[in-house]
């Protein structure tokens with residue numbers, strides 16, 4: 001069987017995702033130093049492109065680092081030491097965000113949902129009523145651990161009405177799920193280059209509202225950090241922009257070039273069309289996995305993630321996760337992930353992000369999953385029926 005499948009594994013994990021072919025091209029092209037007039041022009045183009053994906057007029061920055069660096073930057077520039085921050089969580093990355101805030105010496109009030117659900121609007125209101133001194137709300141848009149898309153517009157609206165700053169982790173949603181930073185009123189929003197944009201890691205887009213910049217300018221926040229201190233970033237944007245170096249350190253210019261191209265690819269497709277593609281592919285994939293007798297970590301279809309499916313395995317398959325993930329990689333060259341934290345022993349996670357949110361990648365993934373489960377004696381429908389279900393669901397979604 002294995003000789004029919006390609007050599008290089010296909011990345012169907014919840015990020016990093018497969019590179020877009022145009023991103024690969026950039027990575028074999030010219031290497032730029034991270035400053036100078038020629039590079040400066042390119043850098044401003046990166047900001048311009050990601051600003052459109054954030055849908056914002058805010059001043060954005062592109063940081064040389066991982067997602068958590070942006071989350072830390074968000075926290076330390078809205079909350080001072082000892083300030084109270086409310087963290088909403090329904091999975092590992094929400095918990096991680098709360099942990100980051102606690103390391104930044106904020107007093108963190110964590111509000112968790114029941115497993116598989118969102119934090120309800122009522123629970124959030126009640127929590128904010130009990131904590132009128134909270135200064136910020138921090139929340140993950142798309143929880144990569146549980147495959148849940150949280151209702152960010154509603155959360156942000158409630159928080160803004162009470163005068164809180166909002167910091168949103170849009171890491172596994174950016175470029176794959178609806179986002180409207182200005183329309184929703186998000187203060188700090190952290191995007192990502194190598195999940196739904198199919199770029200490479202190392203260039204992190206972060207959108208920062210005028211209110212946050214203003215507080216930084218007026219010296220109302222005192223981050224005990226340098227790399228995540230917006231005062232430092234402002235200084236370089238002001239004083240070194242003319243040198244093509246509007247950031248404090250060296251950056252990996254390949255990562256920035258990749259982000260620019262990846263964002264342009266997304267914009268050429270059209271954001272609405274792209275979000276719709278992710279929704280349709282995810283829904284068809286869920287329909288097919290359901291036909292295979294599998295369930296989901298996310299218990300409410302309305303909040304099912306369009307970019308990551310977390311499949312909850314039936315009890316008889318739970319001890320076999322290592323085997324399932326290993327066989328899919330070894331025999332079919334398809335890389336998926338096991339669950340993480342609370343779902344580590346009960347779930348597998350599959351990303352359908354950017355370039356891979358397409359039948360071209362999802363059909364081989366379904367086939368490999370179905371054949372792998374069949375080899376374990378678990379078969380609720382044939383592989384052919386699972387594939388049929390995928391296409392039928394897609395057809396229905398297409399015709400409305």
Ligand SMILES: Cc1ncc(COP(=O)(O)O)c(C=O)c1O
Pocket residue numbers: 014015065066067068069093140142143144169171172
């Ligand atoms: C929702 C979410 N937040 C945060 C992170 C952490 O990103 P990084 O490892 O780049 O810091 C991830 C990574 O998978 C994620 O999916």
